[in-house]
Amino acid sequence: MSGGSVPDSVKKCIAILRSAESDTEKFAALFMVTKLVKGEDCNTQSKKLLFEAIGFKFLKRLLLSSDVPADCPPLVYKSVALSILSSFCSDKELATHPEMLANIPVFLDIVQQADDDDLDDNLIVVSEAYECLQNIAAHHPGQVALLEVGGVAKMCEIYAQQSFQTDEALNILVTLVTQFGQNAWDMNPKPFHVIVNKIALDFETDHSERKFELCRMLHALLFSCRRNVIVATANDALWPGSIYKGLSDILTSRLGKAQRDPALNLVSIMVELLGVEWCLTDEERPRQFFLLLVQLCSVEVRMQLEDRNFKQIMMNADLVASCFVVLELSIAYIATDTLELEQKEKQQLYTALKGAFSAVISVLTKVSCDFTKNPNALNTKEKIFVCAMVRVLSAWLAQETSAMRNAVYALLPFMLTLANETFYAYRSRRLAEKRQSSDTMETDSDLISQVDILRLMLPALCHLAVEEKARKILLEAKEDEVLYECLAYHWSIVHYKKPPVPKSERGKAKKEPEVELDPRMLEEMKESRAAMVSICNIFMNVTVLEAKMVEESMLFATLLKFIFNNLPELKNVPENLVLHGNLAILGLLLLKQQAKRVKKNDFTICRYIQSTIRFLWDAYNVDESNDTSSLVVAMSYKKYWLELMELWFLGMQTMSAVLALVPWISEFAIESGWAEGIIDTLNKVRTGSLPANTKSAYEDFLCHLVDANNSVTSVLKEHNALTVCRTHRFMELGKRLFGD
Numbered sequence: 001m002s003g004g005s006v007p008d009s010v011k012k013c014i015a016i017l018r019s020a021e022s023d024t025e026k027f028a029a030l031f032m033v034t035k036l037v038k039g040e041d042c043n044t045q046s047k048k049l050l051f052e053a054i055g056f057k058f059l060k061r062l063l064l065s066s067d068v069p070a071d072c073p074p075l076v077y078k079s080v081a082l083s084i085l086s087s088f089c090s091d092k093e094l095a096t097h098p099e100m101l102a103n104i105p106v107f108l109d110i111v112q113q114a115d116d117d118d119l120d121d122n123l124i125v126v127s128e129a130y131e132c133l134q135n136i137a138a139h140h141p142g143q144v145a146l147l148e149v150g151g152v153a154k155m156c157e158i159y160a161q162q163s164f165q166t167d168e169a170l171n172i173l174v175t176l177v178t179q180f181g182q183n184a185w186d187m188n189p190k191p192f193h194v195i196v197n198k199i200a201l202d203f204e205t206d207h208s209e210r211k212f213e214l215c216r217m218l219h220a221l222l223f224s225c226r227r228n229v230i231v232a233t234a235n236d237a238l239w240p241g242s243i244y245k246g247l248s249d250i251l252t253s254r255l256g257k258a259q260r261d262p263a264l265n266l267v268s269i270m271v272e273l274l275g276v277e278w279c280l281t282d283e284e285r286p287r288q289f290f291l292l293l294v295q296l297c298s299v300e301v302r303m304q305l306e307d308r309n310f311k312q313i314m315m316n317a318d319l320v321a322s323c324f325v326v327l328e329l330s331i332a333y334i335a336t337d338t339l340e341l342e343q344k345e346k347q348q349l350y351t352a353l354k355g356a357f358s359a360v361i362s363v364l365t366k367v368s369c370d371f372t373k374n375p376n377a378l379n380t381k382e383k384i385f386v387c388a389m390v391r392v393l394s395a396w397l398a399q400e401t402s403a404m405r406n407a408v409y410a411l412l413p414f415m416l417t418l419a420n421e422t423f424y425a426y427r428s429r430r431l432a433e434k435r436q437s438s439d440t441m442e443t444d445s446d447l448i449s450q451v452d453i454l455r456l457m458l459p460a461l462c463h464l465a466v467e468e469k470a471r472k473i474l475l476e477a478k479e480d481e482v483l484y485e486c487l488a489y490h491w492s493i494v495h496y497k498k499p500p501v502p503k504s505e506r507g508k509a510k511k512e513p514e515v516e517l518d519p520r521m522l523e524e525m526k527e528s529r530a531a532m533v534s535i536c537n538i539f540m541n542v543t544v545l546e547a548k549m550v551e552e553s554m555l556f557a558t559l560l561k562f563i564f565n566n567l568p569e570l571k572n573v574p575e576n577l578v579l580h581g582n583l584a585i586l587g588l589l590l591l592k593q594q595a596k597r598v599k600k601n602d603f604t605i606c607r608y609i610q611s612t613i614r615f616l617w618d619a620y621n622v623d624e625s626n627d628t629s630s631l632v633v634a635m636s637y638k639k640y641w642l643e644l645m646e647l648w649f650l651g652m653q654t655m656s657a658v659l660a661l662v663p664w665i666s667e668f669a670i671e672s673g674w675a676e677g678i679i680d681t682l683n684k685v686r687t688g689s690l691p692a693n694t695k696s697a698y699e700d701f702l703c704h705l706v707d708a709n710n711s712v713t714s715v716l717k718e719h720n721a722l723t724v725c726r727t728h729r730f731m732e733l734g735k736r737l738f739g740d
Contacts, residue, residue, distance in 0.1 A: 010036060010046040017053040026058060030080050044091050051088050056099040059085060063106050075125050078110070082128035089135035100136065101145040107133050108154050111169065130168040137175045152176055152184050156195040167213075170199070174217055177224035189229045193237045196221055200242035204249075211246065215262040218243065222269045228519045231273055240274055244281055248289060251296060261319050264300060267293060268322035276333035291345060294330050297323035298352035305359040310367060310382070317385045324392040327356060331395050354403055357396050360389050361407050368414035380447055387422060387453050390415050394453075397460035405467075412464070412473045419457050420482050425449035427489050454486060455527065458534035465541040475549070480542065484559055487535045490528035491566060494579065496521070529579050533643075536582035543589045550593045560594055563587040564604035567611045578640050581647045584612040588654040595661040609668045616655065617674050619648050620694070622684045629686040631694065652697040656704035666709035675705055675712055679719040687727050699730045706736045713737055 013032050020026040033050055036042050042050075062081035085103075088094040110129040136142035137151075146152075155173035159166045173195075177184045185192055196218065203214040234240055243266065250263040270278055271293075279290040304320045305313055313320070333339065334349065341349070367386055370377050378386060393415075397408065429449040461479075464470035474480070496517070517525075539559065543550045550556045567583045570576050587608060591598065598605060618634055625632040633641050659666055669675050678698055682690070705712050716737060725734035 006046050006049060007042070010042060010050060014049055014053040017050075023058065023061070026054070027062070027077075027080070030054070030084060033084055044093055047088055047091050047094055051094055051097070054084070056103070060103060060106065063103075063110075075122060078125050079128070082110075082125055082132065086128045086131040086135070089132045092139055095135045096139050096141040100132075101142060104133070104136065104142075104145055104149050104151070107136075108149070108151070112154065112158060130172075133172055134168065137172050140179075143176060143179045146172070147176060147180055147184060153186070153191055156191050160194055160198050170217055174220045178220050181224050182226045184224060185226050187226065187229060189226070189233045192221075192225055192230060193233065193239070196239045197237060197242070200239035200246070204242040204246040207249075211250070212259050212262050215246075215250070215266050219262065219266045219269055222266075222273060225273075227273065228523075234274060240270070240278060241281070243270060244278065244289075248282075251289075251292060260296075260300075261316075264297065264319060264326075265322045267297075268325045271326050271329050276329055280339075287339065287341065287345065290330070290339070291349065293326055294349055295352050297326045297330075298356040301327070301356040302359045305363050310363070310370075313363065314382060314385060317381070321385065321388045324388050327353065328392050328395040331399055335399050353396065353400075357393060357400075358404060360393050361404055361411065364389055364393065364411055364414070365407065368411060371414060371417075383418075384447055387418060387448075387451065390418055391451070391453055391456050394457040394460040397463065405469075409469050409473060412470060413477055415457070416474070416477050416479055416482075419454040420479075422448060423452050423454035423482070423486060423489075426452035454482070455490075455531045458531055458538070462534055462537045462541070465538045466545070468545075471542065471545065475542070475546070480539075480555055483535050483538060484555060484562075487532060487559075488562065490531045490535070491562075493524055493528040494532060494576070495566070495569060495571070496525065526575070529575065532579055533582050536579075536586045540582075540586050540589055543586070543593060547593055550590070556590055557594055557597055560587060560590040560597075561604070563590070564602070564608040568604075568607040570611075574636060574639075577637065578643050580611070581615050581644050581651070584615045585647050585651045585654065588612060588651060588658055592654055592658050592661060595658070598662055600664055606668070609665055610672060612651070612655070613668060613672050613674050616648065616651050617672075617677060619644070620681070622681055629684060630689050631681070631685050631691075649693065649697055652701050656701050659704040659708040663708040666705055666712065669705055670709065670712055670715060675702070676715055676719045678702065679716055679721050679724055682724045682728060683720055685728070690728050695728055695730075699728075699733050702730075702733050703736055706733070 013029065013036055016029045016032070017026060020029055033054065036046075036050070059081045062077040065077050085100075089100065094100060107129045111126055111133065133146075137146055152173060155169040155176070158169040159173070199214055199218055199221070203211060203218060206214065247263055247267055247270075250259060251267075255263075276290065279293060280286040282289060300323045301320060304316050304323075331353070334341075364386070367378075425448045429446065461474070461483075465474060539556075543556070563583050563586065567580070567587065570580055570583070619637050620631050621634050622628055622631055624635050637644055659669075678701075682698065702716070706716070713736075721733070721737055724730060725737070
């Protein structure tokens, strides 16, 4: 046993306790114990022996007894028992003793009754009970025990009631939520909102040093919350407004580092939870707070990263990461153009951001040089911070395509190496979770698998793939191969299939209503859809700009086969429309380059072409126009038309080019009824109302169709193509169908 030898005074006391024949004798001996356990020579072993000699049952009887001798203070038994227990609790072995943990509900009852009686004795008893709870909460077994007996809800109640020593309750609450994250909270959001409303109001109105302590507490609570549930119900809560006012007070004052750091951390979690819109709630000057935040976070990033070595930077890594979150979300928000900024404000933002990203690039450049010399130079925490730098830089590169280009090109191989590592780790973890669906404790290496940096880098890679230098780097690094694996992985999420129903269950399964997918899975599907669209864009750029390479490439042949096989399987639901369009048109571009590999008897190409025709055909109609004589974008496409318009024109153009190279594809356009459908639709469109670009897309396609397959001529004539040619001045098509 740890702790060394047992002093004689302790041995003597143990002998007295063991020989005590009544509770009264034992109680008398306790005063001796109180003196001993507070002495310097009472080690762990001594405390444990004393604890066992007293016996927990006896201490519990003292805690619960209200039958005190007439001439004694009413809380004497409780006070003595708690004094001893709090001394014992300072020792880990005793703080986590099974009997101590079993007694947690008694301690909780004592602190909950703090306001029942304002006697000084009562305040001492409550303080001692809190000391026991805080010592228990300092160790993992104690934290688990507190969670199991509803410690989180109890601490919330105590703080909300504002009884004596509530900051101790808050400290225990923060310890528990920091340890257990969202598992500390119930699915019911009400207790969370109640406690955070209360703390946020205190935070808003308190102007002492405690304001900054509350700032830290709020950050811990918000960081741990069940995000989906809380975000969905935050509109009715008061805390977003109170926190806004409190932070506004702090950040518009002159402050030292100790006050500014917790405020920036809290800003970060607020923006992450509630979006940039939360920053714009001041009706009089909605932009001011937002512009201030971007400015402060940009300056903080520069202060922390410039002129420091990596070890020094890591000392404030959490703070810098908080600033990165604000910058990433702000850049994405600015890109939506919903914020009306004056030219001067735009210039200030750009200058601030450019300064911050110049510092990020500089640090990443140094790290990448060290990494090249020694790939194992970074420990897990350092690697996660470097990933955070790559992530925030990717957000900037997705919007800003000209600044610091050569430095970005030099960094690209390192960024790709790191992003690919996180993708493979993330994929392995998710596949393992699906196999066993268990919540195991995280290890250090698991932390790398928490965020797939490659997915977040994809929008930046779309821009980079257009630039010759960057594209060369991507292809030399064989990033196209990784992106193909990435596409296949995200397809497995988007194209979710329910596990097969066992034979014995099949009858029942039909009767039960369709089970809704859980929010996390729906969010994953949304993210994977966006990832697939970005990957399609990257591949389109490479296909168009590296035509010769794509023509010879086995990887791009495999990619085309993937699209042939999977596009027809994509569920026909509105949220898949943009993905459908991207896969269809990428397929056409690849088909154009790989025309010589395509076999007429390949059944998969038939289904693919049918799916592609469906996408191009359904985009326009006249039936949904106000006067049924104008060509309009179909209602189902309207919501996504900004993303689909260029794709549709590219698709029509590429389909025309494919018809020249693979003429037998024209049979699908005829058999499906698409060719005659175009003529029938255009016959309903009044003269002069057809936009020039749409007119030329249809005419060009119909001309190529006639060139590829002469039998289409009679079909078009039967459907009154002559009127269409005259009404819409389709000169080229008229020549092909009717001669000069």
